[in-house]
Amino acid sequence: MGNTDNIKLTILTPQDTLFEGYVEKVELPGEKGRFMVLKNHAPVISSLVEGKVVYTSEGTAEEVRVRVGFVRVDYNEVTVCAEV
Secondary structure (H helix, E strand, O other), X not given: OOHHHOXXXXXXXXXXXXXXXXXXXXXXXXXXXXXEEOOOOOOEEEEEOOEEEEEEEOOEEEEEEEOEEEEEEEOOEEEEEEEO
């Protein structure tokens, strides 16, 4: 699957970049409940609570546990800034 078929995901912590790449979908622990981001999702900014950020790349799901943070979704780019 080409990059034009995916969304760009970046997961940042105060110490490091944990992940940067293209994924098919991202599931996030939002303050008002879990939600999923797929290609062409509407722009959004949300706070994150303790839980798992689960992303799927080339059919394989990976996860990162976060304590608190926020996410920005804009033009098929998802940026997560969180403490792990």
